[in-house]
Amino acid sequence: MKNIKVIAFDADDTLWVNEPYFREAEDKFCELVKDYLPKEEANQELFKTEINNLPLYGYGVKGFTLSMIEAIMNITDKKGPLHLVEGALAIGREILGKPIELLENVEKTLKSLNGDYRLVMATKGDLLDQERKLLKSGLARHFHHIEIMSNKNKEDFQKLIRHLDCAPDEFLMVGNSLRSDILPVLQAGGSAVYVPYHITWEHEKIDHHIEHDNFHQVDTINEIIPLLKGEDCLSRN
Structure with missing residues (x-):
């Protein structure tokens, strides 16, 4: 990578x-x-x-x-x-009104990657709500660009990649939804790292296994760092 x-x-x-x-x-x-x-x-x-x-x-x-x-x-x-x-x-x-609870190793990982890569937050949902959560999270300073999308499909990611002025093979998506974060990015020519969360909304589940050279799965978000360095310590599913 x-x-x-x-x-x-x-x-x-x-x-x-x-x-x-x-x-x-x-x-x-x-x-x-x-x-x-x-x-x-x-x-x-x-x-x-x-x-x-x-x-x-x-x-x-x-x-x-x-x-x-x-x-x-x-x-x-x-x-x-x-x-x-x-x-x-x-x-x-x-x-x-719920508090924002960062997941383990998130801020540490973003700090480690910042400077070497352009970091983007690409999420879907209600604009005001996602902006509120980002502000309360304290993570905004780590991101070069914020993209709050109405949906996440192949065309949406192609548009985002063009907007960021990078080639598809220069783009990596990290997320917990196979349906929204992983499959459409692979279809758009990018790479994707799946970080499973212990609870998944039924709508975000898929009923088949992903086999793709640009797809990786990790247990925690900080494991993307050795992947980017080319260390062969992650599962590819």
Whole structure:
């Protein structure tokens, strides 16, 4: 990986904790509507509503909150009391107020790479929410460029690579989602390092194994450093 000049990092569950907060929110939503639907069915209804709304609302807390409200309407046949909507709004606000908890070795790794590479944060989600989290994280000073994307597909990464004025083989993406961070970058001609997180949103999972020369998997984010130095100590899956 000697050609790499730009390293892009996903944010949620790559740099800081995110998905556990949504799992907590889903549990609270199910508790909110327990008089109308069992937990598993309520969770399925919420997930289905979220997926249907992605083209309209995109990713992030605001879209999640609107999906909770819509799911309440579906579950109660539009006859549910107003306090259910108030409860959904409170759940959404609670996520927005969560502290930013950096994952292990993140800041140390960014400091180590800064100066040798152009570092980029490339994440998807709600603009205001991601800007807020970046500010609270204290990591903004490490990044040459911030890209908050409405989606992450091959075309989105091709556009980003052109904007950064680098060749595809000079671009490396580091993230925790095979669907959003890894596959589209490989399709765009770049390299990708998968750093699994212990919780993954169902929508981000894929049902097949990745075999690609430019794909690597590590256990922790700091393990990308020996990879960039050409040390053969990482798994390639």
